[in-house]
Amino acid sequence: MNKEEQVILGFRDILNKIVWLNKPKMEESLKGHKSSEVHCLEFIGKNADSNVTKLAESFFMTRSAISKITKKLLEKDLIESYQKPENKKEIYFRLTEEGLAINKIHDDLHKEFRERDKKVFEQVTEEQFDSILSFVEMYSKHLDAEIKKQEVAIKPE
Structure with missing residues (x-):
């Protein structure tokens, strides 16, 4: 598996874990x-x-x-x-x-989850944050452009 695949799978894995961890408390609090x-x-x-x-x-x-x-x-x-x-x-x-x-309940839950994960983010340097944010922004812009292409392709004339 190349690094590109590792990054995509890593993002997906992190997102799935966050959802799995947060879901029970979210569902209970927001019944x-x-x-x-x-x-x-x-x-x-x-x-x-x-x-x-x-x-x-x-x-x-x-x-x-x-x-x-x-x-x-x-x-x-x-x-x-x-x-x-x-x-x-x-x-x-x-x-x-x-x-x-x-x-407010939803916001408070997100604050609680950020607090839970704070120890990881405290270990990240300013340069690492800048690098991660730069990549996320670049990838997001690319996806926005691809979405626009799809919208143009499916819109009737």
């Missing part, structure tokens, strides 16, 4: 809420004027799929929709008090 719903709440909480299009782009999902999720969030009273006076066509979302509470 009744699907992962996709919680991550939509997180996005809406962090991004002003969130709408279906922004959510779909962020999660690489269709607008239809996001519409189904936001409909459930509206029904659960975790988000509310609003419009801007200057743009009555576009519908935006913001968190309700209950949505804020769920988002």
Whole structure:
């Protein structure tokens, strides 16, 4: 196995381990809420004027799929929709008090998990962080370009 394959498999392995470790506590603390719903709440909480299009782009999902999720969030009273006076066509979302509470639980869990893993990151030098971040950014930009190519290839004229 070459280094390129080792890096890809290493990233995948780390991600799978993080999910495996975090999942039971997440599911217990966020009972009744699907992962996709919680991550939509997180996005809406962090991004002003969130709408279906922004959510779909962020999660690489269709607008239809996001519409189904936001409909459930509206029904659960975790988000509310609003419009801007200057743009009555576009519908935006913001968190309700209950949505804020769920988002806080989610944030607190992530802080707890970062604390658990802190000892690893304390051993990483500034230069190592810079190198890792540079690679991640470069790879992410490459994937963004590939996604754009795919979108252009599948869009009808």
